[in-house]
Amino acid sequence: MKNNCVFCAIAAGEIPSFKVWEDGEFLAYLDINPFSRGHTLVIPKAHYANLAETPEDVLARLAVAVKKTAAKVTGALGIGDFNILQNNGEAAGQTVRHIHFHIVPRIPGGGTAFESGKADMNELADLAAKINAAPNTANNINRAQP
Numbered sequence: 588m589k590n591n592c593v594f595c596a597i598a599a600g601e602i603p604s605f606k607v608w609e610d611g612e613f614l615a616y617l618d619i620n621p622f623s624r625g626h627t628l629v630i631p632k633a634h635y636a637n638l639a640e641t642p643e644d645v646l647a648r649l650a651v652a653v654k655k656t657a658a659k660v661t662g663a664l665g666i667g668d669f670n671i672l673q674n675n676g677e678a679a680g681q682t683v684r685h686i687h688f689h690i691v692p693r694i695p696g697g698g699t700a701f702e703s704g705k706a707d708m709n710e711l712a713d714l715a716a717k718i719n720a721a722p723n724t725a726n727n728i729n730r731a732q733p
């Protein structure tokens with residue numbers, strides 16, 4: 588862990604998270620202050636503060652991890668639309684200085700605001716279980732959008 592980074596602690600399993608996807612290099616888990624139902628964060632397990640500090644080869648694989656995670660989460664929820672958001676620096680809204688991509692599922696009429704809500708921890712646990720129980724679409728990265 589670097590500088591008591593909370594995301595490094597999550598990646599190391601020192602802080603619990605609602606995991607929805609991972610491989611040896613990356614981890615995806617539900618945001619506990621979601622912009623929408625299924626709001627997911629994707630991080631490298633290694634610490635890089637932001638986009639500029641992330642090596643390009645890691646970033647290329649991270650982009651694929653984001654795509655796989657988006658397919659898994661939206662597929663499990665039956666949602667076709669989503670935002671990808673990545674903040675760099677405090678003025679841009681980056682609250683944890685460990686690079687992360689947000690996947691924000693969107694439903695028709697649900698708005699497109701980037702405003703944190705409060706999630707019930709039991710609901711998040713149920714949602715993570717639902718996503719993890721769904722047929723695995725994470726590797727079907729070329730699927731057509733509904």
Ligand SMILES: [Zn+2]
Nearest residue numbers: 592595634685
């Ligand atoms: Zn970190």
